[in-house]
Amino acid sequence: MTLTPHAMGTAMPRPEGPEKVRGRAPYAFEHPAAEPLYLFPVQAAIPRGRVTAIDTSAADALDGVVLVLTPETAPRLSDAIDPDHGVLQSAQVHQYGQYVAAVVATTSETAREAADLVRVTYAQEPHVAALDEDSSELYGPDTLVTGAPADDTRGDPDAALAGAAVTVRATYRTPMEHHEPMEPHTTVAVWEGERLVVHEATQAVSWTRQALAGAFGLAEDDVDVVAPHVGGGFGSKGGTHPNTVLTALVARAVPGRTVKYALTRQQMFDLVGYRPATIQHVALGADADGRLTAITHDVVEQSSRIQEFVEPTAAFSRGMYEAGARRTTHRVAPLDIGVPTYMRAPGEAPGSFGAECAMDELAGALGVDPIELRVRNEPEVDPEQGLPYSSRNLVACLRRGAERFDWSRRDPTPRSRLVDGWWHGTGVAAASFPVVRFPGSEARVRAARNGALGNGAGAPRYVVEIAASDIGQGAWAALTAIAADALDVPVERIDLAIGDTAFGSASPAGGSSGTTSWGAAITEAAERFRDKYGDDPDDGDEADATTPDNPWAAEYAMHAYGAHFAEVAVHADTGEIRVPRMLGVFAAGRIVNPLTARSQFLGGMTMGLSAALHEESVLDDRFGHVVNRDFAGYHIATCADVGRMDVEWLDEDDPYVNPMGSKGIGEIGIVGAAAAIANAAHHATGVRVRSLPITLDAFL
Amino acid sequence: MADTGYLSGVHADLSLTVDGRRHELTVDTRTTVLDALREHLDITSAKKGCDHGQCGACTVLLDGRRTLSCLSLAVAHDGSEVTTADGLGADGALHPLQEAFLAHDAYQCGYCTPGQICSAVGMLEEAAAGHPSVVTSDLGADLTAGVDLDRTEIAERMSGNLCRCGAYAHIVDAVDEVAHREVAR
Numbered sequence: 001m002t003l004t005p006h007a008m009g010t011a012m013p014r015p016e017g018p019e020k021v022r023g024r025a026p027y028a029f030e031h032p033a034a035e036p037l038y039l040f041p042v043q044a045a046i047p048r049g050r051v052t053a054i055d056t057s058a059a060d061a062l063d064g065v066v067l068v069l070t071p072e073t074a075p076r077l078s079d080a081i082d083p084d085h086g087v088l089q090s091a092q093v094h095q096y097g098q099y100v101a102a103v104v105a106t107t108s109e110t111a112r113e114a115a116d117l118v119r120v121t122y123a124q125e126p127h128v129a130a131l132d133e134d135s136s137e138l139y140g141p142d143t144l145v146t147g148a149p150a151d152d153t154r155g156d157p158d159a160a161l162a163g164a165a166v167t168v169r170a171t172y173r174t175p176m177e178h179h180e181p182m183e184p185h186t187t188v189a190v191w192e193g194e195r196l197v198v199h200e201a202t203q204a205v206s207w208t209r210q211a212l213a214g215a216f217g218l219a220e221d222d223v224d225v226v227a228p229h230v231g232g233g234f235g236s237k238g239g240t241h242p243n244t245v246l247t248a249l250v251a252r253a254v255p256g257r258t259v260k261y262a263l264t265r266q267q268m269f270d271l272v273g274y275r276p277a278t279i280q281h282v283a284l285g286a287d288a289d290g291r292l293t294a295i296t297h298d299v300v301e302q303s304s305r306i307q308e309f310v311e312p313t314a315a316f317s318r319g320m321y322e323a324g325a326r327r328t329t330h331r332v333a334p335l336d337i338g339v340p341t342y343m344r345a346p347g348e349a350p351g352s353f354g355a356e357c358a359m360d361e362l363a364g365a366l367g368v369d370p371i372e373l374r375v376r377n378e379p380e381v382d383p384e385q386g387l388p389y390s391s392r393n394l395v396a397c398l399r400r401g402a403e404r405f406d407w408s409r410r411d412p413t414p415r416s417r418l419v420d421g422w423w424h425g426t427g428v429a430a431a432s433f434p435v436v437r438f439p440g441s442e443a444r445v446r447a448a449r450n451g452a453l454g455n456g457a458g459a460p461r462y463v464v465e466i467a468a469s470d471i472g473q474g475a476w477a478a479l480t481a482i483a484a485d486a487l488d489v490p491v492e493r494i495d496l497a498i499g500d501t502a503f504g505s506a507s508p509a510g511g512s513s514g515t516t517s518w519g520a521a522i523t524e525a526a527e528r529f530r531d532k533y534g535d536d537p538d539d540g541d542e543a544d545a546t547t548p549d550n551p552w553a554a555e556y557a558m559h560a561y562g563a564h565f566a567e568v569a570v571h572a573d574t575g576e577i578r579v580p581r582m583l584g585v586f587a588a589g590r591i592v593n594p595l596t597a598r599s600q601f602l603g604g605m606t607m608g609l610s611a612a613l614h615e616e617s618v619l620d621d622r623f624g625h626v627v628n629r630d631f632a633g634y635h636i637a638t639c640a641d642v643g644r645m646d647v648e649w650l651d652e653d654d655p656y657v658n659p660m661g662s663k664g665i666g667e668i669g670i671v672g673a674a675a676a677i678a679n680a681a682h683h684a685t686g687v688r689v690r691s692l693p694i695t696l697d698a699f700l
Numbered sequence: 701m702a703d704t705g706y707l708s709g710v711h712a713d714l715s716l717t718v719d720g721r722r723h724e725l726t727v728d729t730r731t732t733v734l735d736a737l738r739e740h741l742d743i744t745s746a747k748k749g750c751d752h753g754q755c756g757a758c759t760v761l762l763d764g765r766r767t768l769s770c771l772s773l774a775v776a777h778d779g780s781e782v783t784t785a786d787g788l789g790a791d792g793a794l795h796p797l798q799e800a801f802l803a804h805d806a807y808q809c810g811y812c813t814p815g816q817i818c819s820a821v822g823m824l825e826e827a828a829a830g831h832p833s834v835v836t837s838d839l840g841a842d843l844t845a846g847v848d849l850d851r852t853e854i855a856e857r858m859s860g861n862l863c864r865c866g867a868y869a870h871i872v873d874a875v876d877e878v879a880h881r882e883v884a885r
Contacts, residue, residue: 021785021813022814181809598805
C-alpha cells in the first residue's frame with residue numbers, strides 16, 4: 001500500500017526534544033541503579049602474542065575493589081561467537097588495547113586506580129599493522145560486507161582503456177577514521193538470576209540481545225536490552241563490541257549488582273570499530289565527446305586478521321555511470337589491529353572520494369564542464385543490476401545546485417581567482433546511496449481508550465511499539481508521523497514506544513534503513529489493525545506485523561541521489577584551507593520530517609567536511625595503536641569550520657520504495673562531500689590532492 | 701599497602717548548590733565536579749563525552765561562568781553554585797535558548813546539547829560584557845557595550861563544544877536568534 005501523507009511532509013519537532021535540551025532524556029549510563037559497581041579494564045600493551053602472567057595483588061588489596069577478573073578467573077562464554085567477543089577467554093592477544101583483565105570497584109576512581117595497578121607480562125609475537133599494497137598477505141575476499149561479490153568485471157575494461165580517446169589514471173587514498181559519537185559506548189548490566197538486563201548505547205537493541213544471548217548461551221527472551229536514547233553512533237554502535245560482552249561477563253561474577261562501564265574517549269580508538277584505510281586505483285576512459293568507455297576501480301584496504309570486514313569501497317562505481325566496460329576489485333590486508341566496522345556510508349564515503357575526484361580530473365582532461373560530463377554519462381538503466389530505476393534524479397540535483405551556485409558564471413581555469421590573499425574555487429561531486437530494507441522488524445499497534453493513555457469515550461489513542469533505535473536521526477518523530485498517517489489519525493493520538501527488546505525484534509538504525517524497515521512494519525501492522533477493528537476499536541485491541549518484503553525489489557533499482565557543491569578558499573601564503581560555502585541538493589523520495597531531515601543532510605555534509613579537512617587516525621605500526629587517540633589529536637569539524645551550509649531537496653514521488661515513498665537520508669549527505677571539496681581545492685589552486693585529509697602542506 | 705604513587709582513599713566533605721538546591725556530600729578528592737553531579741547526586745544533565753576538556757559536553761555554569769566540569773575537581777569548589785541545562789529555565793519553563801534549539805532543530809542525538817546550551821548562555825554574557833574573541837575584528841574599539849555577535853563570532857565562540865551529529869549550522873541559527881532578540885530587547 002502507499003500512504004496518503006498528512007503528518008508526513010510536515011515539520012515536526014522531536015517529541016523527546018524538551019527532555020533533551022534540559023539534559024533529562026536518559027542515556028545508557030544514566031539509568032538509576034542502587035549502589036552500582038564501576039568497571040575499568042586492563043588493556044593489552046602489545047599488538048600480538050599472549051599473556052604469560054597477571055599480578056593482581058596490588059589491585060586486590062585496594063579498598064573498594066570488589067573483583068579483578070582475568071582470563072584465568074573469568075566465567076566461560078559460549079564458543080560460538082565472533083572472535084573479538086571472546087573477552088578474557090584465553091591468554092591470546094590479537095590487538096593492542098584488547099581487554100586482558102577487568103576491575104570492578106565501588107567507585108569509578110578506585111576502579112581506574114586498581115586497573116593501573118594490575119601487572120601484566122606478555123610474550124610478544126611478530127605482527128603486521130601497516131597497510132602495504134605490496135604485502136604478500138593481501139588476499140581477494142569472496143564478498144564485501146554487504147554480501148555483494150568483492151570483484152565484478154563487465155566487458156574488457158583494459159582493452160577499452162587502451163582504445164580510449166582520453167584516459168585518467170590516478171591513485172586516491174583515504175585514511176583510517178573513527179566514528180567517535182559524543183556519547184561513549186556504554187553498558188550497564190545486571191544479572192537477575194538467569195536473566196540479563198542491559199542498558200546499552202546501541203543502534204540495535206535486537207542485535208545486542210542476539211549477541212549477548214549467543215555469548216552466554218541464553219535464550220533471547222532471557223536478555224533485555226534497553227536504549228530509549230542513544231548519543232550518536234554512525235555505525236560504531238551497530239554491531240556488538242567486546243566492551244558489552246565484558247561488562248555482562250563481569251556482572252555475571254557479581255550477580256544482582258549493577259555494573260556500569262562507559263569507555264573512555266581513548267578506549268574508543270581501540271575497540272569499537274573504525275573505517276578502514278583504503279588505497280584506490282581508479283582509471284576512466286572516455287571517447288572524445290566525454291562518454292565513458294571504461295571504469296576501473298581497484299581497491300586495497302585494511303581489515304583485521306581475526307575477523308574479516310571488507311569495506312565495499314568500489315561498489316559506488318558499479319552503479320553511478322554508464323560505461324561500456326567496468327571492473328571493480330577489492331584486495332584486503334589482514335592486520336593485527338582491531339576489527340573495522342560500518343561507518344556512515346561504508347564504501348560510498350571513501351569510494352566516492354576516488355570516483356568523483358577522478359570524474360573531475362576527466363572533465364579537466366576533456367575540457368568538458370564537470371556537471372555536463374556527469375549528465376552525458378547518465379545511465380538509462382542501472383548498470384549493476386540492469387534494472388530500470390524506481391526514480392533517479394541525479395541530473396535534476398546537479399542542475400538545481402548549479403543554478404543556486406551560479407555555476408554558469410564559473411571560470412573553469414584553475415588558480416584563476418585570488419581575493420585578499422586567498423585562492424578561491426568551486427567544485428562539484430555526485431552522491432548516491434541505496435534504499436535498504438532489512439527484514440524482521442516487529443511492530444505492534446494497540447488501542448488505548450481507558451487508563452492513563454486513553455481518554456474514555458473519546459477518540460482512541462494508539463500505542464505503537466517497535467524495538468527501533470533513535471541515535472539522533474529522528475525516529476521518535478518520523479515513526480510517530482508514519483504511524484499517524486497509517487492509522488489516519490493526528491500525531492497527538494500516537495504513543496510511540498521504541499528502544500527496548502520488550503517490543504520484539506527490530507533491525508538496526510543503520511544503512512539508512514530505519515524509516516523504510518520500521519515504517520513498513522508499522523504501516524503493515526496499522527493496516528491489519530484497521531482491517532480487523534476499523535477506526536473505532538475497543539481498549540486493548542491490537543495487531544502486529546513484521547516488515548514485509550518489497551514486491552518491487554526485483555523489478556527496480558532503488559537509490560537516493562544528490563549533488564554537492566563546495567566553495568574552497570586556500571591561503572596563498574600559509575596553505576590554510578577553509579570551506580566558506582557548501583550546498584547539497586538531494587532527491588530522496590518523500591521527506592518524512594522536513595525539520596529533522598534537514599539536520600540529517602547537514603550532519604552528513606558536516607561529517608564529510610570533517611573527513612575532507614581533519615580526520616585521520618594515525619596508526620603507529622610498530623605498536624599497532626592509534627596515536628592521536630582523543631579529540632585533541634583526532635580533530636573533527638567544529639562550529640567554526642562550518643561556513644554557509646545549505647540543503648535543498650527535490651520533490652520525488654516514488655511508489656516503489658516503500659509505503660511512505662521515502663528513501664534513506666542518514667548517509668547520503670556524507671557521500672561525495674569530500675570529493676566536492678577536493679575538486680574545489682583543485683579549482684582554487686591547481687593542486688590536485690588525492691589523499692584525505694586535505695591539509696595545508698599540500699599547497700606549499 | 702605498597703606505595704602506589706596514588707593518593708587514594710582521601711575524602712573531603714563539601715557542599716554544592718546545584719540548580720538552586722544545596723547538597724552536602726563526601727567525595728574522593730579525585731572526583732570531578734562532573735562525577736560529583738552524575739555519580740553522587742544523580743544529576744545527569746551535564747554529559748561526559750571525553751573527560752579531558754576536549755569536547756564541551758560537560759559544560760555547566762560554575763558560579764556564573766561556563767566551565768568544563770570534567771576538568772574541575774569538586775573539592776576545589778566547595779560552596780560553589782552550579783547551574784546545569786536543567787536549571788536554566790525559570791519556574792520549570794524552558795530557557796529561550798532551549799526554545800530556540802527546539803525550533804531550529806539545533807541538535808540530533810542530544811548528548812552534547814545541554815553543554816551547548818550552557819555554553820551559549822555563558823557565551824552571550826561574555827559577549828555582552830565585552831570579551832573579545834579571536835575573530836573580533838577591531839580590538840581597539842570600545843567593547844564595553846558588548847560585542848556585536850555575527851555568525852562568525854557565534855561559531856568561533858561556540859567551538860569549544862563539539863557536536864559529532866553536525867548540528868553546527870542550526871546551532872548558530874538558534875544562538876543567533878536569541879542573541880539578536882536579547883539585543884533588541
